[in-house]
Amino acid sequence: MKISYNWLRDYLPLNTDPHELAEILTDIGHEIEDFEEWWPVEGGMKGIVIGKVLESHKHPSADKLTVNLVEAGQGKPLTIVCGAPNVAAGQIVPVALPGSVVSKGKEKIEIKTTTIRGQVSEGMICAEDEIGMGNSHEGIMVLDRPAEPGTPAAGYFGIEKDYVYTVGFTPNRIDSASHFGIARELAAYMSVNRGIELSPVLPGLENFGAGTSEETFEVIIENQELCPRYTGVNIYNVKVAESPLWLQNRLKAIGLGPVNNVVDITNYVQHEIGQPLHAFDADMIKGRKVIIRNLPDKTRFITLDGVERELSGKDLMICNTEEGMCIAGVFGGLKSGVTEKTVNVFLESAYFNPVSIRKTAKRHQLNTDASYRFERGADPEITDWALKRAALLIKEIAGGKIASGIRDIYPRKINRIILPVSCERINRLIGKEIPVEDIRKILTRLGINILSENLPEMQVEIPPRKTDMQNEADVTEEILRIYGYNRIETGTHINSSLTFSVKPDRNRMINVISEMLSSNGFNEIMCNSLVPSAWFDDNPDFDKNTLVRLANPLSSDLNAMRQSLLPGGLSVIARNINHQNYNLKLYEFGNCYFYGNPSAPRPVDRYSEKMSLDLFLTGNRHKQSWNEKSTHGDFFYLKSFIEMIFRRMGLEPESLNLYESGKACFSDSLVYLKNNKVVAEAGRISQAYRLKFDIEQEVYYGHIEWDYLFNLTADHAVSYRELPKFPWVRRDLALLVDREVRFSQIREIASKTNKHIIREVGLFDVYESESLGHNRKSYAVSFILQDQQRTLTEKQIDKIMSDLIKELNTKLGAVLR
Numbered sequence: 001m002k003i004s005y006n007w008l009r010d011y012l013p014l015n016t017d018p019h020e021l022a023e024i025l026t027d028i029g030h031e032i033e034d035f036e037e038w039w040p041v042e043g044g045m046k047g048i049v050i051g052k053v054l055e056s057h058k059h060p061s062a063d064k065l066t067v068n069l070v071e072a073g074q075g076k077p078l079t080i081v082c083g084a085p086n087v088a089a090g091q092i093v094p095v096a097l098p099g100s101v102v103s104k105g106k107e108k109i110e111i112k113t114t115t116i117r118g119q120v121s122e123g124m125i126c127a128e129d130e131i132g133m134g135n136s137h138e139g140i141m142v143l144d145r146p147a148e149p150g151t152p153a154a155g156y157f158g159i160e161k162d163y164v165y166t167v168g169f170t171p172n173r174i175d176s177a178s179h180f181g182i183a184r185e186l187a188a189y190m191s192v193n194r195g196i197e198l199s200p201v202l203p204g205l206e207n208f209g210a211g212t213s214e215e216t217f218e219v220i221i222e223n224q225e226l227c228p229r230y231t232g233v234n235i236y237n238v239k240v241a242e243s244p245l246w247l248q249n250r251l252k253a254i255g256l257g258p259v260n261n262v263v264d265i266t267n268y269v270q271h272e273i274g275q276p277l278h279a280f281d282a283d284m285i286k287g288r289k290v291i292i293r294n295l296p297d298k299t300r301f302i303t304l305d306g307v308e309r310e311l312s313g314k315d316l317m318i319c320n321t322e323e324g325m326c327i328a329g330v331f332g333g334l335k336s337g338v339t340e341k342t343v344n345v346f347l348e349s350a351y352f353n354p355v356s357i358r359k360t361a362k363r364h365q366l367n368t369d370a371s372y373r374f375e376r377g378a379d380p381e382i383t384d385w386a387l388k389r390a391a392l393l394i395k396e397i398a399g400g401k402i403a404s405g406i407r408d409i410y411p412r413k414i415n416r417i418i419l420p421v422s423c424e425r426i427n428r429l430i431g432k433e434i435p436v437e438d439i440r441k442i443l444t445r446l447g448i449n450i451l452s453e454n455l456p457e458m459q460v461e462i463p464p465r466k467t468d469m470q471n472e473a474d475v476t477e478e479i480l481r482i483y484g485y486n487r488i489e490t491g492t493h494i495n496s497s498l499t500f501s502v503k504p505d506r507n508r509m510i511n512v513i514s515e516m517l518s519s520n521g522f523n524e525i526m527c528n529s530l531v532p533s534a535w536f537d538d539n540p541d542f543d544k545n546t547l548v549r550l551a552n553p554l555s556s557d558l559n560a561m562r563q564s565l566l567p568g569g570l571s572v573i574a575r576n577i578n579h580q581n582y583n584l585k586l587y588e589f590g591n592c593y594f595y596g597n598p599s600a601p602r603p604v605d606r607y608s609e610k611m612s613l614d615l616f617l618t619g620n621r622h623k624q625s626w627n628e629k630s631t632h633g634d635f636f637y638l639k640s641f642i643e644m645i646f647r648r649m650g651l652e653p654e655s656l657n658l659y660e661s662g663k664a665c666f667s668d669s670l671v672y673l674k675n676n677k678v679v680a681e682a683g684r685i686s687q688a689y690r691l692k693f694d695i696e697q698e699v700y701y702g703h704i705e706w707d708y709l710f711n712l713t714a715d716h717a718v719s720y721r722e723l724p725k726f727p728w729v730r731r732d733l734a735l736l737v738d739r740e741v742r743f744s745q746i747r748e749i750a751s752k753t754n755k756h757i758i759r760e761v762g763l764f765d766v767y768e769s770e771s772l773g774h775n776r777k778s779y780a781v782s783f784i785l786q787d788q789q790r791t792l793t794e795k796q797i798d799k800i801m802s803d804l805i806k807e808l809n810t811k812l813g814a815v816l817r
Contacts, residue, residue, distance in 0.1 A: 001177055002254035004038075005163040007272075011200045012183040018163035021186075025165065028189055029481045030176065034166035040249040041132035041159050047100025047111070048131055048153040049073060050143070053091045061117040068125065070095055073150015081121035086139035093140055094126045094153050102130040133157060162253050172468035174376035178274030188445030188482045192438050202273070208388045211401035212236055217285060217346055219407040222293035226316045227328065229351040229410045230292055231383045234282055234403035235394050236344050238262060244397060262338045262345055265393045267369070274465075275349060275378060275386035276370035278318075278326060282344035284336045287321025290346065290407075295324055302334045303327065303366075315360045316352065329357040329374040331366050345400065349387035351380035351414075354467075362554075379465035380414045416461045421472045423456040429476045432488050442482045448475075504714060510589055513613070513645055520641065521622075522585045522615070527568030529591065533560035535567040541663045548593045548607060561593035565614040566665065566701060570685070570693040573618055577695060583619035585633075589706070590614075613709075615641060615682075615702035618695075635668060638682055638700040642672075646680075649709060650716030654751070658744040665689045665701075674712060680704040728759065728786035731801055734817040735779045736772060741812050746781060749811055753804050757792075760784035778817055 005018050014021070022032045039045075051072035059065035059081065066087055069077045072095045080095070087093075096102050096111045102124065103109070111124050128134035128141040131153065147156050154161075169177050176185055183200035190196040216234045221227050242248075243264040251258055251267060258264050266277040280290075295301075297313035301324050309327075311317070316328040325336040329352040338345060358375035361367060387406060394400045427433050436455060443450060448469075449461040462469045469475060480488070514524060533549060536542040542563050553559035562568065565588050576584055591609045600606045617633040624630055643653040653672070661669035661681045669683025682702040690699055735746070747761040765780035772778055785792060785800060808814040 001167050001169055003165045003167055003179060003182055004250065004253040005165070006160060007162075007179050007250055007253065008183055008186075011180050011202065012187055012198055014186065014198070022165060024186065024189060025167065025182070027484055027486060028185055029170070029173065030182070030185075031168040032165050033168045036164055038162045038164045038253050039154075039159060040162075040245075040252065041154075041157075042103070043101055043132075044161060045131060045152070045154040045157070045159055047097045048102075048126065049095055049097060050147040050149060050151040050153060050156050051078075051093055051095035051125070052149050053087060053089050053093060053125075056087055056089045059117060059119060061119070065117065067119055070123070070125065071149040072097065072123070073148070078122040079120055080123050080125055081116040081119055082125045082140065084125065084127065084140040086142065087125060091140075092143040092146055094131055094143070096124040096126050096131070098123060102126060103132065104130065164253055171376055174373060174467065175274070175379065175463075175465040177373065177376075178271060180273050184446065185482065188442055189484075191441055191445055192482060193484060193487075202385075203389065205385070205388045205392065208392055209402065210404035211395065212403060214401075214403050216403045216405060216407050217282070218289045219409050220289060220291045221409050221411070222291060223316060224411055226294075226353045226356045227292045227350060228353070228412060228414060229380050229383055229408075230290075231349045231387045231406055231408045232290060233347050233387055233391055233406040234344065235347060235391055235400035236282075236403065238343060238345050238394060238398045238400040240338060240340050240342050240398065247397070260338065260340065261398045262342070262394060265390050265397065266347075268393070269386050269390045270369060270373075273382060273386050273389070274373060275382050276329065276373050277386060277390050278332055278348045278370070279338045280318075280325060280332075280336045280346040280348065281338055281342045282346040283342075285320045285325070285346055286323070289321050290348075291319045291321065292328065292350075293317060293319055295319070299324065301327070304332045304334055304337055306334060309364055312360075312363055314356070315363070316356055318348065327360060327364070327366075328352055330361050330364070330371045331368055345394065347387060347390055347394070349383040349390070351378055351383055354378075377465075377467035379463070380410075381464060384408055414464050416463060417470065418451065419460050419462060419469075419472060419475060421458050421460055421475050423458065425472060426476045426479060429473065430480050430483075430488065431491070434479065434483060438483065439479055442479050443475075446478065446482070448478075504710075504716075506710065509649070509710065513648065514587075514589070516644070516648060517587050517615075517641070520585075520644075522587045525569065525572050525586050525588045527562075527565065527572065527588060527590065528558070529562055529593070530554075530558040531560055531562045531567060532557050536560065536563050539664070541665055546594045546596050548595045562590075563592050563594065564703075565590050565592065565612050566703070567693075569614055569616045569701070570690070570695065570699065573616060573699060574693045574695050577618075577697070582697065583621075583623065584616065586616040588614050611706040613645070613704040613706045615704075617700040618697055632698070633700060635670075635682070635684055635700055638702050639670065642680055642682055642702045642704065645704065646672075646709075649713040650718070651679075651709065651713050654747060658742065674708075677708060678705055679709055679712070724786060724788060726787060726789075726791045728784050729792055729797055731783045731785065731797065732764075733781050733783070733801075733805070735781060735808065735814040736776055736817050737779060737812055737814045739768070739775050739777050741777075741779075741814070743779060743781075745812060746779065746808065746814070749807050750783065750804060753807050754800050757785050757787055757800055758783055758804075759786050 022035050026032050049072050051070045053068050053070055054077055055069040057067050059067050064083055066082050068080050068082055068087060070080050071077050098111055098113045100111050101108050113122050125140045127137050129137045175181055180200060180202060187198045187200050190198055214236055216232060219230055219232050221230055240260050240262055243258050243261045247264055247268060248258040251264055254271060256267055262279050266279050270276050294313055295311055295317050299311045300308055301311050302308045317324040318326040318328050326332045352374050354375050354377045357371055361371040361375060391402050395402055423436055423439060443460060447463050451459045451461050533547060536547050537544045547563060548561035550559050569586060569588060573584055591611050593609045595607055597606045617638050620630045621633050621637060622628060646653050656679060657673040659671050661671040661683060665685060666683035667686040669681060671681040672679040685699040685701050743763045750758050750761045762782040763779060764782055767778040785797060
């Protein structure tokens with residue numbers, strides 16, 4: 001929200017420097033997000049002065065130009081060439097001096113001393129559109145009021161520089177979200193911290209009264225829970241037109257565009273006091289009754305922006321006897337809005353239930369100034385004041401006549417909260433002894449009444465505008481905010497406590513693996529835990545009975561908690577491919593959620609969550625380069641990263657059992673098991689599954705059960721041994737085996753045959769052909785042999801290999817090619 005410095009001074013006579021005021025606002029809890037200088041006219045008319053045309057003659061070389069001698073307060077008259085047809089001697093005119101900037105449509109032109117058709121021109125006599133004082137460009141602007149030549153044009157026209165603050169109000173500080181609200185807090189701050197006694201003053205309402213015998217329309221509240229208070233008044237014979245310049249400038253300064261005088265007044269009062277208002281065309285109110293009620297579900301309604309919306313039966317509406325006119329507290333209707341044809345106005349000021357307004361605004365995806373205030377909690381005590389203030393302004397500016405009496409329907413008054421507080425407890429919470437006089441001054445300046453005092457005890461009355469104050473701690477926070485956090489000294493005594501953290505550190509290991517993957521070219525992604533239930537309902541890889549569904553989802557696309565990171569990752573890949581980013585290496589740490597124990601006595605025990613680490617590969621391994629051949633990522637490239645993670649965690653991949661995964665999302669896959677539980681799985685995503693996300697290129701996916709992997713490696717300890725003194729020997733075998741035989745079976749047999757000698761087993765070639773025989777294939781396997789105690793002889797090596805070949809033949813039917 002924007003706050004104008006000049007507007008603020010209408011209620012509080014501040015002399016504080018605007019830059020210093022920005023620091024004060026931040027100190028009292030209102031963060032200044034932006035701070036800028038603002039002029040009603042762009043550029044503030046810098047370099048433009050008032051001049052007097054002393055002489056005007058035809059240009060000797062151009063029929064449509066004149067050469068003018070102009071006194072502009074520059075020590076000597078200026079010679080200015082002008083093309084306007086209405087320039088004449090004796091005129092008072094605006095003059096742009098060299099170095100100033102004027103407008104030509106949307107183009108900005110810097111004025112320079114130049115030569116035009118052989119005649120020197122030392123400035124420019126301006127039209128009204130060139131200095132931002134109108135739209136006419138038919139001739140120069142001739143001024144009626146005399147002025148001393150050289151008088152700055154900004155001063156002549158009353159153009160006042162302003163400073164505008166963009167304030168980031170927190171949701172609980174809506175009571176300050178107005179110019180008077182800020183003035184009230186600054187008065188408290190100045191009194192306590194600067195000793196400057198200032199009192200914010202609102203305009204008086206003494207002149208409010210009926211101007212006609214016509215009465216205000218009848219008001220009926222059918223839903224008093226959602227509309228506790230509603231005030232309204234009719235104003236007759238209004239002349240809708242442009243707002244006066246001062247009102248337009250006030251609104252422009254805070255980023256609002258003027259509409260017409262009636263609408264502008266409602267916006268002005270809203271930003272003045274913080275109470276939203278709405279003006280209806282009274283002649284469009286059928287039955288001369290205003291009814292606050294809920295309309296039937298799926299009723300169609302056209303709002304001010306021309307959009308037809310489908311209402312919910314829970315939306316509160318402002319209606320006449322036949323139809324809806326306005327979505328209460330959110331957005332007006334197209335039919336009942338004030339236009340240039342409006343003559344009679346019905347003015348509304350109300351207090352609506354904050355929860356109802358928030359839900360309605362979210363439901364229709366509307367975020368208006370009114371809903372911003374109502375959903376955070378407006379002040380029910382100022383609805384009548386705001387109504388009278390706006391009615392008086394309409395009477396003054398638009399010439400209306402106020403009806404006899406206002407309608408103020410307030411069946412159940414919202415009572416103020418009364419809290420007992422203790423000055424001793426307040427000081428203990430703050431950590432500093434704040435004088436009672438300062439506490440008393442802060443509370444009263446903020447409008448918090450002290451009902452009784454029996455020091456150190458007090459009883460205070462909280463106004464309903466302070467929706468965040470519910471207990472003594474909230475009162476303490478309010479006192480400390482105005483007193484100043486920066487005034488609380490840091491103590492010299494430091495308390496510390498010994499802590500014990502379980503090893504290994506879970507978060508540290510997540511960071512270690514993240515850094516390792518990132519250093520290998522992966523990018524981390526973070527997807528929403530809320531997903532469409534359709535992703536899992538019709539998927540055979542997931543049990544829809546364990547799906548956690550939201551009771552009150554924001555939309556059908558966010559109605560369940562994810563059971564896997566796979567759909568989110570594929571959505572990210574699809575989005576990147578659509579943006580022509582085809583080569584991707586992604587990973588995500590994230591929780592998955594399950595419903596699995598309906599008989600548990602506590603609802604929280606019926607649900608579980610587990611952390612997963614998922615990897616995604618698609619496209620080429622590396623970016624295209626002149627010195628490196630482009631190579632597509634594949635299953636084995638993905639597998640290398642999964643096993644790299646295992647080793648970094650202290651788990652040897654050789655200790656795991658490998659099988660094919662039976663999941664429908666894979667076309668080729670592998671699953672790692674330990675103690676018959678899945679540690680990880682990896683594979684190529686099937687074409688059918690990819691097409692659900694409109695992905696045509698191959699995608700390789702790896703899933704690691706992070707919780708289980710972490711538990712498996714929790715007791716892992718790093719050990720060291722000296723470098724081997726004796727050389728290793730490599731032997732290769734070409735083995736002919738059945739197609740069903742896996743390399744992991746060969747590796748397992750080799751490790752059991754002579755595990756102290758055979759150090760490594762590797763597969764460096766696979767060959768399949770009908771020439772090898774039906775259902776046969778060939779593995780080229782390498783074996784690294786090394787003895788820690790001695791150098792192996794050729795005889796020992798031959799015996800080890802002979803025993804290995806026999807074992808492979810006996811258990812797998814393998815023969816040498």
